[in-house]
Amino acid sequence: LVQESGPGLVRPSGTLSLTCTVSGGSISNNKYWWTWVRQSPGKGLEWIGEIYHRGFTNYNPSFKSRVTISVDKSKNQFSLKLSSMTAADTAVYYCARGDSYNWNYWGQGTLVTVSS
């Protein structure tokens, strides 16, 4: 299982910080990549990026200049930081476990609103 946590409100120009806690297995399992996906209200799904437990990352070029995904193996967690937030970044943010180019385990999602 994976579960997102973090603040539901971020100020414009601020930085979003979310954590995904992995339970029922090790984040260091060599099979899996760990991913962040978001969904703006009433819109479709958008892949943000992914990380492997050894620290390798891939990012969506649309976010590359302001996104950082990191892993904390001691806590079995991975995290998302997204800087320079605007209203357009208001969305439900999901973490998920990747296996062979798809995701079969998703968190319930956390709504992040960008507002002053």
Added chain:
Amino acid sequence: ELVLTQYPGTLSLSPGERATLSCRASQSVASTYLAWYQQKPGQAPRLLIYGASNRATGIPDRFSGSASGTDFTLTISRLEPEDFAVYYCQQYGTSPPMYTFGQGTRLEIK
């Protein structure tokens, strides 16, 4: 950049009918990299099909996927009431390594 186009945008059908949802890729992609998800309101997406034609664990056999060149199809052979939802196709591209979703098809009760 790889673009996935899903059609139709909305499909109105009745329970018991057959649903055919399409996803077209803007360039050649390996079937291995194509997945389908179902999403209901207020829920996370649920993996249905991976590798274009393989059902994920626990997915009923009324769901099937197929591929022909850059065209991918999700078929629901006989619609159940719980199948009315939004469906997304998703593809992995290698240059650069990234994932792309289609814009979704809304399957609604007629």
